[in-house]
Amino acid sequence: MAVAEAVSNSEAEMADFGRMTVDYIRQWCALCERFNEWQHQHIIGSKPTPQEQEDHRQGLKWLLRLTKLMHYTASDPEFPDRSLVELLETKIWQLEQAWKLLYRSLSQEETETADHVLREVFPKKSSR
Secondary structure, three states: OHHHHHHHHHHHHHOOHHHHHHHHHHHHHHHHHHHHHHHHHHHHOOOOOHHHHHHHHHHHHHHHHHHHHHHHHHOOOOOOOOHHHHHHHHHHHHHHHHHHHHHOOOOHHHHHHHHHHHHHHOOOOOOO
8 A cells, every 4th residue: 555655646746857847947047146146246346255265166166067967957858948948058157257257267378368468458658
């Protein structure tokens, strides 16, 4: 009798997996949005302590990993809400931009290009 109940309950729950996953991904995207707002206020727009910056770095890394995992799931042709693929791509792009801004070092070529642009825009005054 207990096995039959478990099977019946499992069948009912399995029918909701698609909806549950869609709802969870929407909640996740809202969490990403709140994180972006928080990071602009507390990390980008202020002077975080080294510990706050490290905590942010670790949190951002995990948000990126998990958002990419959800994108993989939502990209399945049988996923019930294909509009979430584009929303997740937007969230991944936003998180990657924050990572590049805050934690990615410039390559030698990028550094040279930036130095060249700065010299053109802000030439040294001639000593006459």
